[in-house]
Amino acid sequence: MKSSASKKLNIPDFRFTPTIDKVGVEERVARIQSRSIKKESKVEGMKMALNMIDLTTLEGKDTPGKVKQLCYKAQHLHDHYPDLPTVAAVCVYPSMVKTAKKALGNSGIKVASVSTAFPSGQAPRNIKLDDTKFAVDQGADEIDMVISRGEFLAGNYDFVFDEIAAIKEACGQARLKVILETGELVTLDNVRRASEIAMYAGADFIKTSTGKIQPAATMQVTYTMLMAIKDYYDKTGIMVGMKPAGGISKSKLALHNLIMVKETVGDDWLDNEWFRFGASSLANDILMQLVKQQTGAYQSGDYFSID
Amino acid sequence: MAKNKQQKAKASKKKTWDLSPAPESTSHVQLKKKYELYIDGKWVKPTSGKYFPSINPGNEEKIADVAHADAKDVDKAVKAARKAYDNVWSKMSGKERGKYLFRIARMIQERAREFAVIESMDGGKPIRESRDVDVPLAANHFFYYAGWADKLEFAFPNRKVEALGVAGQIIPWNFPLLMAAWKIAPALATGNTIVIKPAETTSLTALKLAELIHEAGVPPGVVNVVTGFGDTGAEIVNHPDVNKVAFTGSTNVGKLIQNAIAGTKKKSTLELGGKSANIIFEDAPIDQAVEGIVNGIFFNQGHVCCAGSRLFVQEGVADQVIKKLKNRLDHLYIGDPLDKNTDVGAINSKEQLDTIRKYIEIGKNEGNDIYESSCNMPSKGYFCKPTLVLNVAQSSKLVQEEIFGPVLTVQTFRTVDEVIQKANNTPYGLAAGVWTDKGSKIFNLTGKLRAGVIWANTYNRFDPVSPFGGYKESGFGREGGLHGLEAYVKLA
Known part of the structure; x- marks a missing residue:
């Protein structure tokens, strides 16, 4: 319990987090996905979604050149379309933070860095802390950490809590996103429990996945996490952000996610301060849809830059 | 905390994202005069x-x-x-x-x-x-x-x-x-x-x-x-x-x-008719139970003979369930039945709307705590806001009579025996719902509730293969x- 924030809170016993009925969640999600989002609300929603993207490249083969290109794209999504918003952030490995920070300059776009031995998190705590401090020192505005899924599944919730709290301290001013890697947690009960541990330990955001494990950001998982955020807010008055990541590549699914945010935690979360999409190819699909709304016809994918 | 309040205040100033109307087309419909x-x-x-x-x-x-x-x-x-x-x-x-x-x-x-x-x-x-x-x-x-x-x-x-x-x-x-x-x-x-x-x-x-x-x-x-x-x-x-x-x-x-x-x-x-009990235990998956309550009573504006119109919540979770239920009510879309986003449509007739209003009036006169959804209402047509009647007594008319509208009475209970007694204490016996994480509790209740259909951890599910009818x-x-x-x- 190192985090200063956690001292003010009544930390619950994480063995007894609320249970989740999977069938019920599936029904609710199906209901949300039957919402019809058309015309102005569709355009408005897609622009909002663009502005919530963490444009991501997390590959072993990433180079400074590749990151620079991505940063240019982040600021110039599609110059043929006037008054488009920019994305929220660019998400990279710690070694690329400096390059990204420089390339983005004073555009207002944040640099997010994964850390804590991303994606597996299989490293000792001191190395995770060093990894985080390095990213922050390089200029990262946001840190995306992974939880220790092995410890979580073994029932060592205190270990997971303390680790998140320690990383939070190492983040300093940087906002902390805690990746639960829900594909490895398997059940929605576990997703709920991990969400609570992360929030009470000081997470600014909770995030579904690394993008390296399937399934990633399913609507069911995001719904479960949003309901946890809502309950946490009702209890503590503290807003926590949500970031589904991995598998959201179509604008329709992004819009369904937004309507889910609206109907669970409410309109206050419909802002990139509180909601993000971790995605690489979503931006282009939204751009294609936006242009289609203007012209009435789908353009070839070749008209949209692939970075 | 102070910082978060500021954040919240800042966030609240934002304009809301509203859904554009999405009416189903009627041009393909062939109707005679x-x-x-x-x-x-x-x-x-x-x-x-x-x-x-x-x-x-x-x-x-x-x-x-x-x-x-x-x-x-x-x-x-x-x-x-x-x-x-x-x-x-x-x-x-x-x-x-x-x-x-x-x-x-x-x-x-x-x-x-x-x-x-x-x-x-x-x-x-x-x-x-x-x-x-x-x-x-x-x-x-x-x-x-x-x-x-x-x-x-x-x-x-x-x-x-x-x-x-x-x-x-x-x-x-x-x-x-x-x-x-x-x-x-x-x-x-x-x-x-x-x-x-x-x-x-x-x-x-x-x-x-x-x-x-x-x-x-x-x-x-x-x-x-x-x-x-x-x-x-x-x-x-x-x-x-x-x-x-x-x-x-x-x-x-x-x-x-x-x-x-x-x-x-x-x-x-x-x-x-019916006046079916929907029973929520402390160990139920609460968020899904809240959805089940909504589906149980507001499905088809509550014009359902097996509607879960009497809610029983175990005391330990009553405040939480009611808070969540109110929040959910405020997020329901009520309006044009042909709009694809409408959750609650129109009351079937003027007569039925009058009947429902009469019951809500009785509820108010009885001194019950009435909560109505904050949703927007259409200016024309027969509409009724989804309504909760809180802290209501078993002897109230609203608990005893079938309203056949979007009106839910909410009562609390402490023990299993108490809720079985109250649930069965009605001349009707069409349906019931039970929400708990414990299978044995479900089977104990289904044996004792006097109702033709009992749903466990769901409500208002129908299938041609499943018989339906009352006690x-x-x-x-x-x-x-x-x-x-x-x-x-x-x-x-």
Whole structure:
């Protein structure tokens, strides 16, 4: 319990987090996905979604050149379309933070860095802390950490809590996103429990996945996490952000996610301060849809830059 | 905390993201200005020459005029049904009857969109429900009973199965097409012929179904549709040549029907009112239970005989459940039944809206804590805000009587025995819901609750294979499944 924030809170016993009925969640999600989002609300929603993207490249083969290109794209999504918003952030490995920070300059776009031995998190705590401090020192505005899924599944919730709290301290001013890697947690009960541990330990955001494990950001998982955020807010008055990541590549699914945010935690979360999409190819699909709304016809994918 | 309050204040200033209207198109719908009676395979004018209007409760506009059948019309229809029974339908093999039913089922599927739109126009229910629930389920009922038509000897092994003859069927306005399917499909599958009367506010889909049955080539007189009010229904019930009365509607009318047919040889099944308990235990998955509560009472504006209209919450989670429920109520979309995003549509008629308002007024006078959804309301049409009646007593009128609207009474309980006693403490016994994470608790309760249908960790789920029906003043006889066949056959 190192985090200063956690001292003010009544930390619950994480063995007894609320249970989740999977069938019920599936029904609710199906209901949300039957919402019809058309015309102005569709355009408005897609622009909002663009502005919530963490444009991501997390590959072993990433180079400074590749990151620079991505940063240019982040600021110039599609110059043929006037008054488009920019994305929220660019998400990279710690070694690329400096390059990204420089390339983005004073555009207002944040640099997010994964850390804590991303994606597996299989490293000792001191190395995770060093990894985080390095990213922050390089200029990262946001840190995306992974939880220790092995410890979580073994029932060592205190270990997971303390680790998140320690990383939070190492983040300093940087906002902390805690990746639960829900594909490895398997059940929605576990997703709920991990969400609570992360929030009470000081997470600014909770995030579904690394993008390296399937399934990633399913609507069911995001719904479960949003309901946890809502309950946490009702209890503590503290807003926590949500970031589904991995598998959201179509604008329709992004819009369904937004309507889910609206109907669970409410309109206050419909802002990139509180909601993000971790995605690489979503931006282009939204751009294609936006242009289609203007012209009435789908353009070839070749008209949209692939970075 | 201070920082977060600032954040919150800043966030609240933002404008909200609202959904644009998404109305389902009505241009493909074919409706006549005036509907006659469907008797003996022909459209015939009512003897009295009287018609009444069918109103769209979503905008209070007239959709069409519908014939008002009197005693002479009903007599004509019953005679046609008798003739068709004697000469054609009772002589036809089950396999051939089944073919007609399969055809009807497929044709409903083909015209699903038109049926869904008319159902929402005429009855006020959200298009999402008529499209996803009413129409597909109606088709499924025909498919299901089509399959039984040539297998009756397997349904009742070692028994001789005979049809009853002419079935008089009277259906309510809450699920007009679906209730017609529930009544027609098993009756035809078992070899009976039919005189059916839809409710006066929702005749149109039954008349469209008559058109479809005609096009399917069903022999004349096998299905007759007579439209009208309670007097028309009484003529069917009292007609001496009707062998079976099947009724779905209010308990009061059900009692009148039982009186009327007492001492006759007429068989009957009655599916009447309800005041069903939805029980939430402390160990339930709370968020899903809240969804179940909403689905239990606000589905079809609460115009559901098995609606979970009495909520029982265990005290430990009562505050949490009520808070979440209020929040959920505020997020429901109420309005144009044809809008694809509408969650709660229009109240079926002016009369029903007045009845619901009267009950809410009683609730206020009793001093109950009433919570109404903060949702936007349309300026025209018959609408009622989803409403909670909190801290209400078991002895309150609102707990004891069926309101048949979007009004939920909320009571708390402490022990299992207490909730069983309270749940059973009603003249009705149609349905109940139980929400808990513990399987043993579910089985303990299902054995002790006096209700025909009990859902565990879900509510308002229907399937043609599953029998449906009530205990006590909620009626008798079962519809759906194998049990549904039994209501239309003589076994020797």
